[in-house]
Each structure stands twice: as structure tokens, then as C-alpha cells.
Amino acid sequence: MNQVFLPWIIISSSALLIMLFTAIKRDHLYTSMISSTALLVALIAQLLQVKTASYHSDLIFIDAATALLSALLILLALLLSLLLYPWLKSLNEPKEEYYMLFLLATQGAMIVAASDHFASFFMGLELLSLSIVPMIVYQDKNAKALEAAVKYFVLSALASAIILMGIALLYFYSGSLSFSALLQDTAITELASAQTSNIAYQVAILMLLVGIAFKLSLVPCHLWIADVFEGAPLPTTALLATLSKAAIFVLLIRLFSSGSWQQYPDFITILSLIAGASMLLGNVLALLQTNLLRLLAYSSIAHFGYLLLAILAMHPEQALVSTTSLAAEASLFYLLGYTMTLLGVFLILMLLASQQSSLDFTLERLKGLFWIEPSGAIVLGILFLSLAGIPLTIGFVGKFYLTFAAVNSQLWWLLGTLVISSLLGLFYYLRVILMMVEKPGTVAQKLIVLNPSSVFVLSFMALVVVGIGVFPGPLAAFVQSIIGS
Amino acid sequence: MTSMLFYLAAGVAIIAALLTVTRHNAVHALLYLVITMLAISLIFFLFGAPFAAALQIIIYAGAIMVLFVFVTMMLHQGELSVKQESQLYRPAQSLGAILLSTILLFEVIYLLSPQAAVIITPDTRVVIGAKEIGLKLYTSYLLLVEIAALLLLTALIGAFHLGRRHQENSK
Numbered sequence: 334m335n336q337v338f339l340p341w342i343i344i345s346s347s348a349l350l351i352m353l354f355t356a357i358k359r360d361h362l363y364t365s366m367i368s369s370t371a372l373l374v375a376l377i378a379q380l381l382q383v384k385t386a387s388y389h390s391d392l393i394f395i396d397a398a399t400a401l402l403s404a405l406l407i408l409l410a411l412l413l414s415l416l417l418y419p420w421l422k423s424l425n426e427p428k429e430e431y432y433m434l435f436l437l438a439t440q441g442a443m444i445v446a447a448s449d450h451f452a453s454f455f456m457g458l459e460l461l462s463l464s465i466v467p468m469i470v471y472q473d474k475n476a477k478a479l480e481a482a483v484k485y486f487v488l489s490a491l492a493s494a495i496i497l498m499g500i501a502l503l504y505f506y507s508g509s510l511s512f513s514a515l516l517q518d519t520a521i522t523e524l525a526s527a528q529t530s531n532i533a534y535q536v537a538i539l540m541l542l543v544g545i546a547f548k549l550s551l552v553p554c555h556l557w558i559a560d561v562f563e564g565a566p567l568p569t570t571a572l573l574a575t576l577s578k579a580a581i582f583v584l585l586i587r588l589f590s591s592g593s594w595q596q597y598p599d600f601i602t603i604l605s606l607i608a609g610a611s612m613l614l615g616n617v618l619a620l621l622q623t624n625l626l627r628l629l630a631y632s633s634i635a636h637f638g639y640l641l642l643a644i645l646a647m648h649p650e651q652a653l654v655s656t657t658s659l660a661a662e663a664s665l666f667y668l669l670g671y672t673m674t675l676l677g678v679f680l681i682l683m684l685l686a687s688q689q690s691s692l693d694f695t696l697e698r699l700k701g702l703f704w705i706e707p708s709g710a711i712v713l714g715i716l717f718l719s720l721a722g723i724p725l726t727i728g729f730v731g732k733f734y735l736t737f738a739a740v741n742s743q744l745w746w747l748l749g750t751l752v753i754s755s756l757l758g759l760f761y762y763l764r765v766i767l768m769m770v771e772k773p774g775t776v777a778q779k780l781i782v783l784n785p786s787s788v789f790v791l792s793f794m795a796l797v798v799v800g801i802g803v804f805p806g807p808l809a810a811f812v813q814s815i816i817g818s
Numbered sequence: 819m820t821s822m823l824f825y826l827a828a829g830v831a832i833i834a835a836l837l838t839v840t841r842h843n844a845v846h847a848l849l850y851l852v853i854t855m856l857a858i859s860l861i862f863f864l865f866g867a868p869f870a871a872a873l874q875i876i877i878y879a880g881a882i883m884v885l886f887v888f889v890t891m892m893l894h895q896g897e898l899s900v901k902q903e904s905q906l907y908r909p910a911q912s913l914g915a916i917l918l919s920t921i922l923l924f925e926v927i928y929l930l931s932p933q934a935a936v937i938i939t940p941d942t943r944v945v946i947g948a949k950e951i952g953l954k955l956y957t958s959y960l961l962l963v964e965i966a967a968l969l970l971l972t973a974l975i976g977a978f979h980l981g982r983r984h985q986e987n988s989k
């Protein structure tokens with residue numbers, strides 16, 4: 334086996350190790366330590382080979398960019414795993430299974446992000462979604478969690494079936510399931526001239542798009558996300574919103590950055606419509622939401638709408654400046670900024686939740702948080718500013734990059750939609766912040782008990798969000814060197 | 819000739835699948851689902867993959883169907899379902915299933931008869947048997963086998979966690 338698989342081997346074997354360990358003796362603390370250590374070691378192993386990684390087989394394609402994104406995925410999982418212990422401790426459930434499912438889901442996300450073959454993509458996707466289902470319904474006999482799990486399970490199975498049918502049609506068309514063979518097939522470039530004649534090919538791509546749009550909760554397929562966000566336990570929601578979506582988006586970038594099939598005007602039109610509708614509808618739905626989790630769910634629809642802009646900017650009809658990697662850089666930067674910020678928000682909510690029994694997060698509950706728990710509220714405020722895209726945060730840099738890429742590719746209509754929906758977004762993000770600053774009516778009570786790991790995670794988050802927001806240069810240069818190479 | 823046999827089997831598969839999703843009774847739906855599986859297995863056989871066809875029957879029509887029947891049995895609804903079950907086994911109910919599976923049976927008999935072998939072989943010179951599948955699985959697709967193992971592990975852990983709770987509830 335090649336050394337590029339080292340992080341994979343570490344992560345999946347740590348899941349097995351936890352299983353064996355649990356079979357002998359259940360111990361929550363050790364399990365938590367094993368999973369965090371394994372993720373840390375995997376992260377180091379992954380980071381060490383970012384510059385040098387280059388592996389290509391039938392199933393898997395790993396280059397510097399994929400290695401960097403895999404490192405991002407492991408980092409997200411690592412940060413989340415550091416806060417799993419206090420959250421799970423308060424549950425009246427067996428806890429070790431959660432870590433196994435968590436590690437296996439991380440493994441699935443990494444397989445999806447690195448796959449170069451429809452078979453490995455599909456298996457990775459199933460590994461990811463199948464491990465998320467028990468994690469959604471993990472907590473107790475909570476009716477909302479059950480509803481969320483059933484919704485996610487049925488709809489995700491349906492989306493997988495649609496993707497599978499699309500894959501089958503693509504195989505029927507080209508006789509190959511490998512991305513590189515499929516996307517760089519000369520027969521397909523010939524098809525570009527006579528594209529209207531081949532219905533099967535178009536239907537196949539459309540089916541793939543529908544399945545991926547479901548997994549990313551883009552507009553026509555977004556109905557499940559608010560209920561799942563509301564019903565699922567917080568760490569699962571965080572995993573679903575960051576790790577799973579990021580992995581699938583990475584795959585979408587892969588599909589779009591090579592080959593020529595995506596240049597057909599029909600697909601561009603459909604994707605533009607999806608992007609525009611996601612931005613607008615996501616923000617409009619979030620506008621008057623009083624439940625914080627539903628608000629985050631709708632805002633995540635909008636953010637992935639923004640991200641689609643970067644994908645659309647990848648193959649411009651006429652570019653102002655001819656840089657090949659600008660759009661890919663923009664999408665990577667935005668993805669990094671958004672997932673880190675959102676994860677930070679969920680981590681703070683997890684800290685809030687572990688102290689209180691009620692599960693629903695209305696905006697009212699954040700009222701006066703600033704006066705009760707200044708450190709937590711400041712970090713949460715910074716994260717929300719970053720989500721809104723205010724300068725000096727990573728969210729601004731991401732949005733700046735995105736706008737730059739879109740201007741470069743002259744996507745004027747979508748840019749207009751981006752501006753309008755960002756303004757809408759500003760309204761509800763600031764509403765959350767204002768709610769926190771308001772004077773509390775009731776007696777102040779300590780909401781968050783900070784332990785060393787949560788202090789570390791929170792300060793790390795704030796540092797990343799503000800640090801990269803103020804000095805984006807080094808990271809941008811690094812990303813550029815990796816994508817450009 | 820192969821294409822005619824294929825369309826016949828595919829037609830049976832589609833009709834049976836449609837009947838599966840439109841039945842009101844779970845057992846009837848299962849019956850048609852078995853026929854769908856058998857028809858698909860026949861299609862595998864036609865295309866020169868006898869091993870895949872056998873697996874399709876053993877795993878889907880055999881093992882998974884038994885699981886389905888077990889689940890349906892466990893969801894037994896008492897008095898009401900006993901009353902329904904007396905309606906269930908009228909011979910008239912099985913006519914559709916018998917008809918569809920008879921078509922498949924005739925196809926198999928035709929395929930196994932000596933004169934069919936002459937007609938079929940030119941189209942399907944490559945026979946994909948257990949050896950070819952095994953070679954593929956354990957060389958170029960080895961990683962997929964490993965991912966499938968992880969997938970099964972996930973399903974196992976999930977089912978264990980969810981199932982255990984039901985046990986505790988009933989105590």
C-alpha cells in the first residue's frame with residue numbers, strides 16, 4: 334500500500350480498535366482519547382504529505398489539492414471529537430458506538446473526497462450517509478430525532494438510488510466508471526457538437542446532479558435539511574453540515590475541474606438556476622426564523638448556493654484575467670472558511686446544550702448571553718460575523734475571493750443575486766448578535782462550564798477565523814502553490 | 819433471439835416491480851419483489867454472468883427475502899391481521915405472480931435446452947464466472963472490498979445500537 338493511505342488506515346483501524354476495546358471493557362474516557370489521538374496522528378500524517386502526495390489508481394486519485402482537503406476534513410473531525418466527550422457524558426446511552434460511527438463517517442467522507450471512480454464514490458457516500466443515520470437517532474426516544482432520522486434515511490436512500498441510476502446510464506453511454514476516463518474521453522468532446530442527440534447522457538448527468546443537490550441540500554432538494562438540523566443531536570448536525578457536505582462538494586469540484594462535459598449550455602443553465610434559487614430561498618427562509626438550528630440550516634442552503642458560483646466560474650466563456658486556478662482557489666478558500674466557522678458555531682452550541690436539558694434552540698435562549706458568558710458570546714459573535722461576511726473575518730475573505738472569481742468569469746446575474754442575498758443574510762446574522770448583546774431580564778446564570786479542551790478549541794476557532802481574516806496572504810499563497818502546481 | 823429473451827425478462831421485471839409498489843399487502847408485495855429479483859437474475863444469466871445470476875437468487879431472492887418475511891411476521895398486528903390473512907391465501911390472489919414466474923420458467927427451460935445454446939453463445943462469448951469476479955475483486959477492486967467491509971461494520975454497529983434499545987424498552 335502506498336503511504337498516501339496512511340491517514341485512512343489510522344482512522345479506520347482506530348474504529349476497529351475501539352470496537353475491540355469496547356467488547357472487552359466499556360470505558361468512555363479511553364475511547365474518546367483513542368479517537369482524538371487517532372485523528373490527530375492522521376492529521377499530522379496527512380499534513381506531512383500535502384506537498385508530495387501523488388497517487389493515482391483506478392479507484393482513487395490523490396494529489397496535493399485532495400490531500401489538503403482531506404487534511405481539512407480530518408481537522409474538522411478532530412475539533413469535533415475534542416468536544417464529544419463532555420457532550421456524550423451527559424447522555425444516558427452507551428457512548429462508545431458514537432465514536433465508531435463518527436470515525437467511520439470521517440473515513441467515508443475522505444473516500445468520497447478522494448474517489449476517482451464511481452464505484453468508490455458511491456461506496457464512500459453510502460458509508461458516510463449510513464453511519465450518519467444511527468448518529469441522528471442516537472440520543473433517546475426523542476420523537477424529533479426519530480422523525481429526522483427517518484426523513485434523512487428515506488430521502489438519502491432515494492438520492493443514492495437516483496445517483497446509482499445516473500451512474501448506470503453513464504456506464505451504458507461510455508463503458509467506463511472511472512472519472513478520468515469518463516471526463517477526458519474524446520468521444521465525449523465529440524458529443525459536445527451533437528449533444529442534443531444523446532438523451533441518455535444528459536439524463537445521466539441530470540440524475541447525478543439531482544443526487545448531489547440532495548446531499549448538499551441545494552434548492553429543489555432542500556426540504557429535509559431544516560427538520561434534520563432541528564431533530565438531530567448537535568454533534569451529528571455539525572458532522573452533517575460540515576464534513577459530509579464538504580466531502581461531497583470536493584467531489585463536485587473534481588467533477589467540474591476536469592473534462593469538458595460540464596460546458597454544455599443546458600447544464601450551466603440548470604446549475605445557475607440552482608445556485609441563484611439556493612442563495613435567495615435559503616436566505617429568505619432564514620430571515621424570520623426564531624429557531625437557531627433552523628436558521629443555520631437555511632443559511633447553509635444559501636452558503637452552498639454561493640459555493641456553486643465558484644464552480645460555475647471554473648469554465649468561463651470569456652474571462653477578464655486568464656488564470657486557470659482562480660475559481661478552484663475561491664471554492665477551496667470559501668469551503669475552508671465556511672466549514673470552520675459553522676463548526677465553531679456548533680461547538681459553542683454544544684457547550685451551551687451540555688448544561689441544559691431542553692434541546693430546542695430558540696433565539697430567546699441566547700438573549701443576554703454576552704453579559705452572562707462574555708468569552709463564549711464574543712467568539713459566537715465573531716463566528717456569526719464571519720458567516721455574514723464582515724471584513725476582518727475568514728468569511729469575508731472567502732466571499733471576496735468568490736466575488737473576484739465570479740467577476741472574472743462575468744457571471745453578472747448571479748453576482749447580483751449574491752449581493753442581494755448577502756444583504757438579506759446580514760439582517761438575520763446581526764439579529765442573532767443583537768439578541769446576545771441585549772440585557773438579560775432574568776437573573777444571570779452560568780451557562781457554559783469551560784474545560785481545557787473547550788477553551789483550546791474555542792480560542793483556536795476564533796484565532797483561525799480572525800487570523801486568516803486579517804492576514805489571508807500566507808494561506809492564499811499556500812493554496813495557490815498547491816492548486817497551481 | 820437474445821434480445822427478445824432480454825426484453826421479455828426485463829418486461830417481467832418492470833411489471834413485477836410496479837406491482838410490488840402498488841400492492842396494499844406487504845406479503846403480496848414481497849411475492850412480486852421476489853419475481854423482480856428472479857427476472858433480474860435471468861437477465862444476468864442471459865448476458866453471460868451465471869455466477870452473478872446465482873448470487874442474485876441466493877442473496878436477494880433467498881436471504882434478504884427471508885429477512886423481509888421475518889420482519890413482516892414480527893409486525894404481526896393481532897386480530898386484525900388474522901382476519902386479513904384468511905383473505906390473503908385465496909388462489910385468485912396468486913394468479914399474477916404465477917403467470918409472471920411461468921414466463922420466466924419457460925425462458926429458463928428454453929435457455930437450458932440444447933438448441934438454445936447454439937443461438938445464445940455467439941452474443942455472449944465471454945462467460946463471467948466466479949473466477950473472473952474473484953480476480954477483479956481481489957486485485958484492482960480490493961479497496962472496494964475493504965470499503966464494503968467498513969460499510970457492513972457501520973450497519974452492524976448502527977443496528978446493534980438501535981436494536982439494543984428496543985430490548986431495554988420491552989423489559
